[in-house]
Amino acid sequence: MGAQLKPARRLNAKGLPAPQAVTVLALKSLSAGQDARTIALIYELAEWGMRPRLILKLVGNAARATIKAMVAKAQGAKTTGGRLPSSLGEIMYRSLGHLEASIFLRKYIGFLRIDGLGRRVDYEVFIQAYRDYRASVSWMTRLPPRISPEVAFLIVEQYAVEKILLNPCPECTIYFVQTQDIVRVGSEFTRGSCPFCKAAGRRRRT
Ligand SMILES: [Zn+2]
Numbered sequence: 001m002g003a004q005l006k007p008a009r010r011l012n013a014k015g016l017p018a019p020q021a022v023t024v025l026a027l028k029s030l031s032a033g034q035d036a037r038t039i040a041l042i043y044e045l046a047e048w049g050m051r052p053r054l055i056l057k058l059v060g061n062a063a064r065a066t067i068k069a070m071v072a073k074a075q076g077a078k079t080t081g082g083r084l085p086s087s088l089g090e091i092m093y094r095s096l097g098h099l100e101a102s103i104f105l106r107k108y109i110g111f112l113r114i115d116g117l118g119r120r121v122d123y124e125v126f127i128q129a130y131r132d133y134r135a136s137v138s139w140m141t142r143l144p145p146r147i148s149p150e151v152a153f154l155i156v157e158q159y160a161v162e163k164i165l166l167n168p169c170p171e172c173t174i175y176f177v178q179t180q181d182i183v184r185v186g187s188e189f190t191r192g193s194c195p196f197c198k199a200a201g202r203r204r205r206t
Pocket residue numbers: 169170171172173174194195196197198
């Protein structure tokens with residue numbers, strides 16, 4: 001019976017287009033318990049430009065070498081570098097970025113609830129929410145998303161440890177990201193104010 005299941009020839013990534021080569025590479029190095037769906041999700045994160053270290057932290061259960069190889073294939077020569085986002089104040093500094101961060105978190109929380117999950121970091125929910133956020137933003141603005149997957153991951157991590165809240169604005173009722181503690185946003189010290197009202201107020205003044 002075993003002979004029937006034997007592949008006709010050995011898998012070889014050489015000479016294949018990037019996505020197939022990545023799949024072959026991943027199939028060869030992932031353990032039996034890691035399925036093709038995980039591979040596809042990791043590949044999606046890599047294509048969005050998330051760095052290997054963060055993909056590993058988010059996904060956790062896939063092999064380090066595989067993730068690095070997949071990211072290298074997906075991103076080609078241009079790897080994501082630079083300083084990792086670390087501060088919530090930076091995210092809230094620009095109203096449109098703050099608004100998009102709020103859209104993303106609302107989706108993430110929504111998917112967590114559908115799956116019956118509490119406040120936590122869940123990579124499948126993360127990918128689902130980020131994919132949905134990207135699609136909504138590109139449909140609404142016809143522009144690339146302002147929140148990178150790395151910033152989105154920071155938001156999710158901070159939400160899981162209750163450092164971030166999503167509250168409705170008493171004026172316009174949209175849900176927006178606020179911090180539990182006071183943070184520095186530009187020259188202000190705040191928990192964050194509604195980005196929609198802020199942007200609208202600025203438009204009215206000019
Ligand atoms: Zn508002």
